[in-house]
Amino acid sequence: MADFSIFHWLIVLFxxxxIFSAGKGLEAAVFRRKGPGSMVCTACGTRGFPQTKTRGSLGIEIVLWLCLVVPGIIYSLWRLTTRYDACPACQQPGMIPVESPRGKKLLSEDA
Incomplete structure (x- = not known):
């Protein structure tokens, strides 16, 4: 069996x-959906489910991977760790559950 070079180990790690981040996202999506519109946005008042947003650019990530492995890994890890749940209407973070006291207050103000 041939020895793995550092390049091979980096690819396996990536x-x-x-796989871990995709599984984590799927798990969150399954447990998050409780009922119709179970979250409310604190910025715009939209009721619905948050969307996962990833900062950065996929194009820049691909270019960095094609140029050098180390910058590609650093940028990819940064993108994976800066994901956040955002409102589907205004793209702002900070959606809260409808059942929370603040969520109930926001819904009563809109009604």
Whole structure:
């Protein structure tokens, strides 16, 4: 069996990171959906489910991976760690559950 170079180990590490982050996102999506519009946006008052947004650019990530492995890994890890749930209407973070005291207050103000 051939020895793995550092390049091979970095690729394996990146693949595991992608699988772990995708599984984490799927798990959150399954447990998050409780009922119709179970979250409310504190910025615009939209009722619905948050969307996961990733900062940065996929194009820049691909270019960095094609140029050098280390900058590609650093940028990919940064993108994976800066994901956030955002309102589907205004793209702002900070959606809260409808059942919370502040969520109930926001819904009563809109009604």
């Amino acid at each position: 693949i595991f990171a992608l």
